[in-house]
Amino acid sequence: MHCAVLQFPGSNCDNDALVALRSFQGITAKLVWHQExxxxxxxAIILPGGFSYGDYLRCGAIxxxxxxxxxxxxxxxxxxxxxxxxxxxxxxxxxxxxxxxLIRNRKLLFRCESVILRVEENETPFTNKCTPGQxxxxxxxxxxxxxxxxxxxxxxxxxxxxxLFRYCxxxxxxTTAANPNGSMENIAGICNRQRNIVGLMxxxxxxxxxLLGGTDGRFVFESMLSSFAGKEN
Amino acid sequence: xxxxxxxxDLISEHGLTPDEYQKILSILGREPSLEELGVFSVMWSEHCxxxxxxxxxxxxxxxxEKVLVKAGEENxxxxxxxxxxxxxxxxxxxxxxxxxxxxxGAATGVGGIIRDIFTMGARPAFLLDSLRFGTIEGDSVQxxxxxxxxxxxxxGISHYGNCIGVxxxxxxxxxxxxxxxxxxxxxxCLGTLRxxxxxxxxxxxxxxxxxxxxxxxGRDGLAGAAxxxxxxxxxxxxxxxxxxxxxxxxxxxxLEACLELLASGCVAGIQDMGAAGLTCSTCETxxxxxTGVEIDLDLVPKRATDLTPYEILLSESQERMLVIVNxxxxxxxxxxxxxxxxxxxxIGRVTNDGMMRVRTGKETVVEIPARALADxxxxxxxxxxxxxxxAPLDLTSLPCADVQSTLLLLLAHPSIASKHWVxxxxxxxxxxxTVVPPGSDAAVFYLREADKFLAATSDCNAIYCSxxxxxxxxxxxxxxxxxxxxxxxxxxxxxxxxxxxxxxxPESFYQLRAAVEGISEGCRAFDIPVTGxxxxxxxxxxxxxxDPTPTVAVVGLIDDRAHITTSYFKEAGDVIFLxxxxxxxxxxxxxxxxxxxxxxxxxxxxxxxHEKKINTQLLTLIRSGLVRSAHDCSEGGLAVTLAESCFxxxxxxxLLGASITLGKTGLRPDVALFNETSGRIVFSTSAAKADxxxxxxxxxxxxxxxxxxVTEAPELSIEVDGIKYEWNTPTLHHTWSRALPNMMQVG
Numbered sequence: 001m002h003c004a005v006l007q008f009p010g011s012n013c014d015n016d017a018l019v020a021l022r023s024f025q026g027i028t029a030k031l032v033w034h035q036e037x038x039x040x041x042x043x044a045i046i047l048p049g050g051f052s053y054g055d056y057l058r059c060g061a062i063x064x065x066x067x068x069x070x071x072x073x074x075x076x077x078x079x080x081x082x083x084x085x086x087x088x089x090x091x092x093x094x095x096x097x098x099x100x101x102l103i104r105n106r107k108l109l110f111r112c113e114s115v116i117l118r119v120e121e122n123e124t125p126f127t128n129k130c131t132p133g134q135x136x137x138x139x140x141x142x143x144x145x146x147x148x149x150x151x152x153x154x155x156x157x158x159x160x161x162x163x164l165f166r167y168c169x170x171x172x173x174x175t176t177a178a179n180p181n182g183s184m185e186n187i188a189g190i191c192n193r194q195r196n197i198v199g200l201m202x203x204x205x206x207x208x209x210x211l212l213g214g215t216d217g218r219f220v221f222e223s224m225l226s227s228f229a230g231k232e233n
Numbered sequence: 234x235x236x237x238x239x240x241x242d243l244i245s246e247h248g249l250t251p252d253e254y255q256k257i258l259s260i261l262g263r264e265p266s267l268e269e270l271g272v273f274s275v276m277w278s279e280h281c282x283x284x285x286x287x288x289x290x291x292x293x294x295x296x297x298e299k300v301l302v303k304a305g306e307e308n309x310x311x312x313x314x315x316x317x318x319x320x321x322x323x324x325x326x327x328x329x330x331x332x333x334x335x336x337x338g339a340a341t342g343v344g345g346i347i348r349d350i351f352t353m354g355a356r357p358a359f360l361l362d363s364l365r366f367g368t369i370e371g372d373s374v375q376x377x378x379x380x381x382x383x384x385x386x387x388x389g390i391s392h393y394g395n396c397i398g399v400x401x402x403x404x405x406x407x408x409x410x411x412x413x414x415x416x417x418x419x420x421x422c423l424g425t426l427r428x429x430x431x432x433x434x435x436x437x438x439x440x441x442x443x444x445x446x447x448x449x450x451g452r453d454g455l456a457g458a459a460x461x462x463x464x465x466x467x468x469x470x471x472x473x474x475x476x477x478x479x480x481x482x483x484x485x486x487x488l489e490a491c492l493e494l495l496a497s498g499c500v501a502g503i504q505d506m507g508a509a510g511l512t513c514s515t516c517e518t519x520x521x522x523x524t525g526v527e528i529d530l531d532l533v534p535k536r537a538t539d540l541t542p543y544e545i546l547l548s549e550s551q552e553r554m555l556v557i558v559n560x561x562x563x564x565x566x567x568x569x570x571x572x573x574x575x576x577x578x579x580i581g582r583v584t585n586d587g588m589m590r591v592r593t594g595k596e597t598v599v600e601i602p603a604r605a606l607a608d609x610x611x612x613x614x615x616x617x618x619x620x621x622x623x624a625p626l627d628l629t630s631l632p633c634a635d636v637q638s639t640l641l642l643l644l645a646h647p648s649i650a651s652k653h654w655v656x657x658x659x660x661x662x663x664x665x666x667t668v669v670p671p672g673s674d675a676a677v678f679y680l681r682e683a684d685k686f687l688a689a690t691s692d693c694n695a696i697y698c699s700x701x702x703x704x705x706x707x708x709x710x711x712x713x714x715x716x717x718x719x720x721x722x723x724x725x726x727x728x729x730x731x732x733x734x735x736x737x738x739p740e741s742f743y744q745l746r747a748a749v750e751g752i753s754e755g756c757r758a759f760d761i762p763v764t765g766x767x768x769x770x771x772x773x774x775x776x777x778x779x780d781p782t783p784t785v786a787v788v789g790l791i792d793d794r795a796h797i798t799t800s801y802f803k804e805a806g807d808v809i810f811l812x813x814x815x816x817x818x819x820x821x822x823x824x825x826x827x828x829x830x831x832x833x834x835x836x837x838x839x840x841x842x843h844e845k846k847i848n849t850q851l852l853t854l855i856r857s858g859l860v861r862s863a864h865d866c867s868e869g870g871l872a873v874t875l876a877e878s879c880f881x882x883x884x885x886x887x888l889l890g891a892s893i894t895l896g897k898t899g900l901r902p903d904v905a906l907f908n909e910t911s912g913r914i915v916f917s918t919s920a921a922k923a924d925x926x927x928x929x930x931x932x933x934x935x936x937x938x939x940x941x942x943v944t945e946a947p948e949l950s951i952e953v954d955g956i957k958y959e960w961n962t963p964t965l966h967h968t969w970s971r972a973l974p975n976m977m978q979v980g
Contacts, residue, residue: 206665
């Protein structure tokens with residue numbers, strides 16, 4: 001599986017994603033500058049964390065006008081796997097690839113810490129290696145990760161099983177205390193209706209190495225790999 | 234060149250003395266222009282010239298076989314870490330701007346130190362912050378102001394560091410009334426590079442083009458260096474224009490562009506525009522290169538209209554660099570600037586006449602010999618007041634506080650309490666290399682490309698320094714080295730941030746001198762070179778000087794990932810040892826502060842031979858795989874160290890307890906539990922290895938105590954001379970972890 005890691009001028013988790021991806025057998029990865037116009041030859045595209053264009057206005061609001069976004073739209077239409085992490089999730093929402101929006105954390109402070117996610121759906125290319133209800137320990141680092149959508153969108157997300165991850169406590173309960181940013185319905189990550197585009201606020205690439213305190217992020221990349229291998233056959 | 238009449242008032246407004254003005258006249262051989270007066274004023278400020286501190290700073294040991302770039306040679310020192318890799322690091326203060334405008338003051342402090350590091354050709358790897366604030370408890374106006382400063386500084390660091398993607402992985406924060414109105418914000422940055430990538434800030438090659446790149450020049454930060462070299466007063470708020478505004482996104486672009494430029498081989502010299510902006514960078518590059526530099530201000534990119542030449546020269550707008558390019562290689566350089574969408578302009582050339590020459594179009598406004606400006610700054614040996622040692626503490630006049638409740642009071646003191654509220658606002662994990670995050674004795678960072686593990690800590694107990702500046706400075710170095718040993722690291726280099734009051738006050742100047750001597754003594758004892766640092770004087774608020782705060786940040790190297798050690802107990806049944814003595818010094822202790830509100834007595838004496846022995850013993854045990862946790866004894870003494878060791882690493886881990894017997898100490902219980910004698914480490918080992926550890930320690934001759942065991946029951950019990958004190962660890966943990974958030978929630 002050949003992955004593109006999109007590099008916006010203010011991306012700062014681009015290298016982290018690259019290093020994490022390359023730790024999987026069967027994955028190759030390359031940085032792609034935001035002014036490129038083609039994503040041909042890539043099987044999956046990662047939008048990494050960071051502050052795409054400084055994001056002083058609204059996270060991801062300028063990135064949606066990047067030259068690469070047209071190619072991303074095409075890749076999405078071709079059914080390629082697209083994963084937006086943190087700022088990448090914000091960009092996917094701003095650019096209309098995913099519904100809803102991410103606003104300032106409820107307490108208005110940046111938060112960097114470990115969270116527990118409950119896997120809500122495992123019939124997606126990003127979670128097929130997980131069991132439903134499985135708990136993943138990942139890290140967040142964001143100031144604007146409060147997932148917000150109107151009632152209709154929330155209903156549709158439920159109806160089409162698009163909510164993949166929710167913040168929970170260590171018993172898997174969806175408590176307010178376990179919700180680090182005030183996201184509606186404790187939502188941490190969602191997919192599109194076609195299930196080839198996922199955005200999540202926590203960083204799976206920061207949990208791929210025991211040295212750094214956890215490997216639960218590997219489930220996400222292994223799922224992508226397995227889904228890709230399935231398609232290849 | 235127009236020569237307005239330079240009046241005595243104008244000279245004094247520029248912070249120059251009549252003698253200094255005479256020196257200017259003799260260097261120029263004529264009266265200076267207004268612009269030239271401004272240039273001399275900032276270049277000869279304490280902030281840029283170290284005119285009051287330089288003779289003292291020469292006392293630091295700065296050499297060592299691993300030192301690749303020495304202190305003072307360039308923007309930051311460089312130390313070899315093996316296999317062709319090196320680290321470049323420095324600490325710098327942004328105290329005055331943060332007092333006036335905490336968010337931008339702290340943010341641009343982060344930006345400034347990061348620029349110093351990538352100017353050296355190093356990729357910034359991580360940050361530490363050493364912060365000091367006034368007291369934050371209670372409802373007074375002062376406390377509210379201090380809370381606002383803490384919140385603002387934290388948010389500013391978070392804003393800049395998180396956005397640029399350099400993790401803030403450690404540091405320390407203390408609170409004391411002496412910092413009311415004058416907080417300290419000292420930011421440390423470390424970068425990594427290959428030996429051959431070391432870049433120089435020299436204007437080499439006559440005829441080479443000089444490029445300006447980065448943010449456009451505005452009026453922000455006008456003459457900030459001069460502002461930082463004055464005392465803060467009620468009127469300082471009017472100095473808000475002297476505080477710069479940071480743009481971390483611009484700096485991220487500048488960082489990537491500069492590293493790409495340096496890798497391209499097209500660059501002959503590079504210098505960031507920090508304090509004293511365009512003035513300092515032109516004059517320093519020329520001075521270092523033994524050349525001259527000529528620039529035209531009309532060509533400088535600007536963001537404000539009608540800037541005068543004086544304003545352009547003295548502006549401290551952030552995120553700007555001066556790049557000297559090899560003649561003929563302009564095209565690839567411009568391509569890189571354009572890729573990163575950075576404003577740039579060719580503003581001048583390197584010349585051979587040794588002059589810093591500034592024109593506006595055809596008119597020359599500044600013409601000063603560069604070397605004289607940079608190197609011939611006035612030097613002052615200030616008067617140091619003779620120092621009298623404080624009276625040792627008289628224990629008989631000191632009532633023994635209730636031990637049981639005092640431990641809780643200590644854990645709730647904001648200087649000791651958990652700083653999680655602060656550091657969870659920092660992205661301490663970006664770059665995916667933080668092995669030990671904030672909260673342990675030292676942070677540990679993985680240099681992935683080099684496959685090496687670094688540890689870093691910053692330390693300074695200013696109460697000790699206020700009572701005995703030399704002993705306090707020695708204690709800072711000793712604690713830093715001990716923190717690194719507790720993490721499994723050998724110290725390899727030190728950078729210092731000397732925060733003091735007005736050097737014209739003889740007692741302040743004595744403190745500076747004594748602290749430098751104390752740090753030097755420590756560095757010689759541990760064989761740690763000083764690789765550079767920063768001096769911040771004039772830290773005075775309405776009432777008095779700050780406590781002298783010679784902060785040291787020390788970097789260590791860990792030989793093997795198996796040696797990485799954290800401060801928390803790991804498992805019930807593990808055996809707990811104290812390496813070092815039980816101690817008995819209460820002078821300058823937090824116990825005295827918390828229970829009696831007193832800052833008195835003689836602070837702990839430092840015996841470097843003992844310190845070295847303890848550190849070496851601990852490292853030997855760590856390298857033999859015999860240590861599961863190690864935590865140094867500092868503020869609050871043994872009881873606080875034991876309590877903190879019981880606290881869990883993650884919110885999911887269970888809280889452990891400890892059952893401790895000190896036996897017959899012959900000490901008062903408050904002395905036994907809360908004394909702050911230096912050179913002590915609490916460590917744990919598995920039950921199976923405990924006897925082996927005990928034998929090794931006995932054979933080594935190092936003083937030690939086998940204290941007890943880690944328990945599954947979440948209770949801390951300590952028996953002293955037959956009396957047993959017990960605490961419930963969840964209560965201790967709650968007190969310690971909630972103290973700061975609770976204080977910050979109050980209006």
